[in-house]
Amino acid sequence: MAEIEVVSSDGARRDGEERPRPGEPDPDPVVDVYSAAAYGDLDRLRGFVEQGAAAALREPDGNGYHALQWAALNNYPHVALYIIEHGGDVNAADHTRQTALHWAAVRGSTSVADVLMEHGARVEAADVNGYRAVHVASQYGQTSFLHHIISKYGADFDALDNDGRSALHWAAYKGNADTIRLLLFLGANQVRQDKNGTCPFSVSNATKVSFEDKYFPGRSRKIGYAPFLFAYLVVCLVLFLNSIVFAPNFSRITATAGLWSWAAVTLFFASQVMFYRVSRKNPGFIKANTKRHDPKEPLMEIDLANSSTWTGNWSQLCPTCKIIRPMRSKHCPTCKHCVEQFDHHCPWISNCVGKRNKWDFFVFLWMGIATSFLGAAVGFHRLWTEPIVLSPSESWIHFMVTKHPGAVLFMFLDVFLLTGALILTGAQAVQIARNITTNEAANRSRYTYLRGPDGRFRNPYSQGCQRNCTDFLINGYSNDEEVAWPTLQQTVQRS
Structure with a gap:
């Protein structure tokens, strides 16, 4: 796209204008x-027009x-309205056939766009490259x-440019x-x-192949590693019973160790x-919108000024489930659902950890x-207290490995x-105390709701360590409804 000139705050000088001397x-x-x-100096603009510069x-x-393009670029709706009311052509184009609406799209001047559209601007106007306002935005x-x-104006988001x-x-x-989302x-x-x-994503799709996609495609990827973990645990149990508790080459177990x-x-x-239970329990799946709906639903029918669900954070949109999900939710590509208070997808339980099963996961x-601790304690006690006779050249470790390989x-x-x-429990405990999920901790730089006005990390969900832990232990999750989010209209006004 051809560069559109942007006026800086210190002023833009025209070609040939002399610069001031130092001092x-x-x-x-x-x-x-x-x-x-x-x-955006409406008073000066009005003065120029009254002095005979209306033709400009x-x-x-x-x-x-x-002039209308300059007002649109810098988001001055009152100036744009004055220009239109005094003879400015709302669809006037420059030498590249770009209109004021194209320039408004550069800075995201929504209020100017309303003025232009209400006075007959063509939302599908294209420049010499075929770029429409949707392309520029x-x-x-x-x-x-x-x-x-x-x-609001039905712009065609699938329109094509000249290429x-x-x-x-x-x-x-x-x-x-x-924008992609x-x-x-x-x-x-x-x-x-x-x-x-x-294609839009041909490069990324051709290069990004995950380990699971390569070695565990399809259904096997969804099953995850839970069968391996179960087999590992069963092997540990068998070894514990055969090589520690009832081992024939060990001395008789004591009553305390047996207990x-x-x-x-x-x-x-x-x-x-x-x-x-934790593998089968619903972690907080959000029902997907499976109907082939009109593009105006559900996002298009939201009242921007009085929305309780939409906070102006585009990460709430799920392109796969076609829903506006609550804050802290995330779409799991393995489970193919959005999950409330998504913590992480755990392949070892073949399930997501979220709002509804995090307490079970922690337990x-x-x-x-x-x-594991009791098994290790009993095993160490049996190995350490076992009476042995070592040769001068033999170590205790070598003796145990050769005589009791199952126990070792x-x-x-x-x-x-x-x-x-x-390690995993410690990480979960710290996050519970801070009321932050694993996903948020790992990607906090990506989520704008985890940054304060100064740009630094700020967790709006934390109510203090004691309250965070109490809510989790009693309810199994924290109540995010207590966090007051701004409406989309307030977010747009700030930006």
């Missing part, structure tokens, strides 16, 4: 109708640009503007994630090729019940720790499992 004050940048429109509202400046990542002209590229092509090329949510064509035979052994076995079976981890293998597997469970 001299800057000259007044508002010297004519065009500069007054660019700087209809004619381009020396560079071929119209996608190139510059102006998602709110794009949504506005599509929902066969749609708004989705441009959003993908520029890497504007929010909006267009996919609306059902933009993902497979249409441009004149070079390129703790059966406690460990009991905990093992209880943890397997919890394992099954399962603690039961696993307790079982159990200890290795059990301690390995215990270490992993402790």
Whole structure:
């Protein structure tokens, strides 16, 4: 796209204008109708018109640009309205056939777009490259503007430019994630090729192949690693019983060690019940919109000024489920659902961890720790207290490995499992105390709701360590409804 000149706050000087000498004050940048429109100085603009410069509202400046374009670029709706009411052509185009609406799309000037459209601007006007307002908005990542002209004025988001590229092509090329999400949510064509035979996502789809897609495609990927974990646990149980508790080459087990052994076995079976429960329980799946709906639903029918669900955060749109999901939710590509308070997808339980099963997951981890710890304690006691006679050249470790290989293998597997469970449980405990999910902790730089006005990390959900822990232990999740989010209208006004 041809570069559109942007007026900076310190003023833009025309070609040939002399610059001030050092020490001299800057000259007044508002010297004519065009500069007054660019700087939004309505009083000066009115004065120029009353002095006989009204014709300039209809004619381009020396560079071929119209006053209405300058007002649109810098989002001055009152100036744009004055120009239109005093003879400015709302569809006037420059030498590249770009109109004021094209320029409004550069900065996302939604209020100016309303003025232009209400006075007859053509939303599908195309420049010499075939770029319409939807293309320009996608190139510059102006998602709110794009949504506005599509929902309110019916702009064609699948329109093609002269090279066969749609708004989705441009959003993908520029890497504007929010714009991509909006267009996919609306059902933009993902497979249409441009004149070079390129689809919007052809490059990324050809290069991004995950480990699971490569080695565990299809149904096996959804099953995950839960069968492997179950088999691992069963092997540990068999080794514990055969090589620790009832090992024929060990001395008779004491009553105390036997009691703790059966406690460990009991905990093992209880943890397997919890394992099954956390693997099968709904983690908080949000029902997808499976109907082939009109592009104006559900996003297009939202009252922008009085919406309780839509906060102006484009990550709430799920292009796959076609829903506006609550904050903190995320679409799981493995489970193929959006999950409330999405924490992470755990392949070891073959399920997501979310709002409805995080408490069960946390209890399962603690039961696993307790079982592994008791097993390790009993195993270490049996190995350490076993009476042995070592030769002068033999070490204790060598003796145990050669005489009790099953017990040593159990200890290795059990301690390995215990270490992993402790690390995962510790991370979960810290996040529960902070009321933040694993997904948010790992991607906090991507989520605008986790940043304060100063741009630094800020967690609006945390109510303090004690309250966070109490809510989780009692309810199993935190109540996010207590967080007051701004409406979309307030978000647009701020931006």
